[in-house]
Amino acid sequence: MKVGILGCGAIANIITNFAREGKLGVEIKFFYDRDMERAENLASQVDGRVVLDMKDMLNHVDMVIEAASPKSVEEMVPTILKEGKDVMIMSVGGLINPETRLKLEKLAKENKCRIYAPSGAIVGLDGIKAASLGKIQRVTLVTRKPPRSLGITTEKEKILYQGKATEAVKKFPLNINVAATVSMAADQEIEVKIIADPHVDRNMHEVEVVGDFGEFHTTTSNIRCSMNPKTSVLAAYSAIKLLNSLNENFLVGT
Numbered sequence: 001m002k003v004g005i006l007g008c009g010a011i012a013n014i015i016t017n018f019a020r021e022g023k024l025g026v027e028i029k030f031f032y033d034r035d036m037e038r039a040e041n042l043a044s045q046v047d048g049r050v051v052l053d054m055k056d057m058l059n060h061v062d063m064v065i066e067a068a069s070p071k072s073v074e075e076m077v078p079t080i081l082k083e084g085k086d087v088m089i090m091s092v093g094g095l096i097n098p099e100t101r102l103k104l105e106k107l108a109k110e111n112k113c114r115i116y117a118p119s120g121a122i123v124g125l126d127g128i129k130a131a132s133l134g135k136i137q138r139v140t141l142v143t144r145k146p147p148r149s150l151g152i153t154t155e156k157e158k159i160l161y162q163g164k165a166t167e168a169v170k171k172f173p174l175n176i177n178v179a180a181t182v183s184m185a186a187d188q189e190i191e192v193k194i195i196a197d198p199h200v201d202r203n204m205h206e207v208e209v210v211g212d213f214g215e216f217h218t219t220t221s222n223i224r225c226s227m228n229p230k231t232s233v234l235a236a237y238s239a240i241k242l243l244n245s246l247n248e249n250f251l252v253g254t
Contacts, residue, residue, distance in 0.1 A: 004030035007068025014236035030057035070094035121232035
């Protein structure tokens, strides 16, 4: 399988490193970014090709990994799907709007392709999806990050947001993909609290789910990408594992 990358930031760097080391079950061949230097740097590592327009890669790949921004999900992913190419969406916040999600699902069905959304920077997503088959009474997410990761400076713990996931994604589009992922897995809009905490050095996500199955509580304490403190290493790993699973004959988890 040949794959192209849209957005050559921190996540794309980790994926490309795995490809260079022969640890990726697909070929990463095409790169697009508005910053040509970033795209050229990654392409040079895997004997890949930089394209000046994202559309130029579509006749040569089976899948495109979107790792750019929520705005790209709305503006560029439809074009990819119309060409019958699979898409892996890393900017899951771009899917929080049900209308956008339904539009993309319709395009994928019409053009016989698939949309993949990796588990990202949290654990326990399989459990949430399984629980959604019954009745879930409550799902909450508490995200705690160093102030720098949230673009502020403070010496005291500060609650930046408390409310519904949709509004959280609007206010923090580059920081809170997890809220969208959990909401989609639970098949309902969840409650979110975002905290800037100068006493932590990791991106932390606490999820609590209560339903007719019982209840569970997960805490994920993520190492941040050196290139971009807003991004967790686990998010990139989840994409790599999903890519590799496309060629596996034995799958664990849903």
